[in-house]
Amino acid sequence: MTVDASGIVLSHNARAAVLLSRVAVGAALAEVAPGWLAEAHLRQVGGAGEGSPAWADGRIGGHRVKALAVPDRNGAVAWWLVGDSAPASAARELARERARAGLLQELSCELLASLDVDRCTAMAVRQAARHLADAAVVVGTGDGCTFPVTRCTTDGPVAQERVALDPGQLPGLAEALQGLPTVSSRWTDPRQVPPWAVPEGFVGDVADIGSVVVVPLPGHGAPIGGLILLRRRQAAAFTLAEESFAQLFAARAGAALSVARSHSRQAHSTEVLIRDLLPPSLGRVHGICFSGGYRASVAGERVGGDFYDLYPADTPTAETVAVLGDVCGKGLEAAVVAGGVRHALRALVPFAADHTRLLTLLNGALLSSRRTPFVTLVLVTAVRQDARVRLRVSSAGHPAPLIVRATGQVEEVRTDGTLVGVFADIEFRTAEVALRPGETCLLYSDGITEARGGPQGDVMFGEDRLRAVLAQCAGMPAEAVTERVQMVIAQWVGDGPHDDMAVLAIAAPRDNRPTTENQPADRTTTENEPTGGR
Template sequence: MVDADGVVEAVNDLAADTLPDEQPGAPLSTSWLAAAHVTRPGPVEGPVEGRVGERTFEAQPAPGPDGTTMWWLVDVTALRDAQRALRIEQRRTEFLGQTAQALTASLNVERSMETAAQLATTHLADAAVVVAPQSRNRLPAVFCVHGGEPVHALLAVDPEDLPGLAEAMQGYPPVPSRWIDPAAAPAWLLPEGMTEVGSIMVIPLPGHGVPAGALVLLGRAGRTAFTDDEVVAGLFAARCGAAMSAAWMYAQQASITETLMRDLLPPTLRRVGGVEFAGRYHAAREFDRVGGDFYDVHVVGDPGADQVESLTVLGDVCGKGLTAAVLTGKIRSTLHALLPMAHDHQQMLSLLNGALYDRDNTMFVTLVLVSAVRHGGGVRLRVTCAGHPAPLVVRAGGEVEAVGIDGHLIGVLPEVESTTAEVLLAPGETCLLYTDGITEARGGPLGDTMFDDERLHQALAHCAGMPADALAEHVHMRAAQWVGAGHHDDMALVAITAPPDRAGRIGKG
């Protein structure tokens, strides 16, 4: 109990044990309590808080009628410690949540390393170095100082130069974080602007079964070392390692996919042996690059011969997407191997059918083969179909004719039969090969009407005398416009055109 002048009037036994310096008749000596008492003349409201040794107390005032104040002391040390621990854990959780969100925003390896370095310098240390596994005897690294931008480097150094770095990057067996004597740090470790280093920690970055690298945290001289953050630093490193490992795996898979995809993509067509070729391809799904439709143009025999013959293949595999694309690759490879037999379409189709036929397999393919060679001023074609829509010939006068051939699907029956027709193209005339994705494309004003054969014939009737590329683009554009934003099957087409004569004339004359 303290009077209005700040003199202690009474101290109970518990208060005497807690505040042994407080004696009745003497001024209140506990500084934080005395300050609260002096600054609160009159009625006192609300508690104050202060330290007594290693303990934290809350003092609750109870004013008396004669100007005295009774201060009741409550030990809140455990409560405050728990609240402090909760705030620290909340900050850690928030930091790690932000870390996870930032690191998963990109599957780019370099960007993941940049993000890890920036987050580390923002929350954990004055500077950070993120080191990735060796690549061609170089260490990819990202340096960052607090408040600065990340800097990439490709280091021609030995990981053994920095104690603990080689072990951290081995991945197995796992090693703990390691404190390093700053005097043992090599010169290459210090980022620009970081001169005096007071503390260094090397932390492994665990990946998905393989090491993702290491994180090096650096603190300036005179700064309290980040021992309190060692636990969160380890959790942070685990998230960084997982993100970098996922980015590495994605990059590797993307590289493999790109390599495999390169052979599945439709080729760029050009003039072969004096014959014009042009193609267009549109996968059924916008995010797919390949599907079940395909085409190729091969040179048959000696490319330097006076008359160069070519073999055009256009096909449609049952199905869509990657599954169909895999079978497409197999078919294209097989046909390429059968090029020495290009003079005999029936034999090529029979051998391909033998390679694909399987009683338990429901996949099949339709094909059209066209051998082309210059003949006089025009082009002579040998055309064979295997269950595929017959090619269309656009004559010089605008007439559109279907080539009268048919044949069996490939891969369905033990034996296949097909017919071959010979077609002569005069200068400026074109033979169009196409898949049913063109004619069966649904759209139009009602949204569910097929483009069909009649509309294709009408579109081609306006293409007389067009170069191959212009004709292919015109047909593809008309079909795409018809579909609009609707769904469609894979679309593929190839135009084979006899160039105009030297005088630029088309037709026979």
């Protein structure tokens, strides 16, 4: 903007008109400009700035402006107005940083909401493609030959598969999988992107890729994989700021993926370890019907201190061994002890013909254990003889089993003995029972009879109520008996606290199938209710 010695505007450009909205040729500077600029002009034409250019500064509207005065020979002054764009630039940068911080927070919330590795990876790829690039690919750590690959475009579906690939095909990927620093996109030729790293529907040809950056996904103590970001040729290349933000993004994603993978490994280890602790699924063995039911004391748990097991005989004429027991304690620790007892019993099954010997050997094994657990249990050996099932029953400090006769009469098996795992000298009394067709022998833990509930909420269920329930089960199959007992007990305790509860029914079927029939029980386990037939 040029102003003469009398303060009249002689000329101006379009940018000056934007800054000074009222400026016009012939207008007085004092009327169209702020006071500080008019005063600076008076100083210049008055000779204060003679011999050298002079700067002045002040505010015009919402902008901070510097004004440079360049006098000419005619006494006029050319004013160069330099707007200070720093505040606006800072505001824009602050807005960008806030958006990035919001994205990182959103990413963290979404990723940490899922502990499934595949779902977590899909979320990371989708967010990266949506906010960082036109397409994103996550390559997980593999076995050296194959690697899990997850791909996604901005608006396309997520594809996951395992691919046989060479990380060295893409510059920076091998380094990223080792956790080494990011290779700048300026050093990566997009033409080197292998076909497996291009999501379906992204481009028609690898040559259409304009920019690519590979970022490591850091985990907890070890790298979790690499993130590949792709942009089309029409889009702008990645800037240094965008690459830095991609590293922050990858750090959040890698942390979440590391947590998910750790949880997955722990869940798998727990499942493997707990598999042998679950009650077995029972069925028909050599013409004898077996059915079991279990409910842990802790809601949501599948195992506890009560247990039952079945060891089928090799031939119909040999005795099948069944056991139901209760170790001291509750929860997973008690379940581990119960698992040890079951393993010991499995090793002692060859001695099952002599109950006293088997229980004595088990007692010695438990006494020599570091945990020295004590256990109450009922040991039963069963064999079918024509239409009947002959049982030999020994109790080691456990509630005696109950027999449900076809007439509805309920009898207690006359057996007792010393609990195992406490005393060196133990004694047992073995009882023999014959089951006619339609009759059942029920083994149960004290969690059944000691369950508290009912209308008043704190009444013990007791053996009399159990006998009454069993009397109504006369002639029912073994599966129906265990289901009926479990249902009544569940109604009795409601949502109240209770101990571990286990039942095992052994029944002589009403059919006349020959005793040579052999349908071994399925040794697989079920998650909650191992009752046969369910």
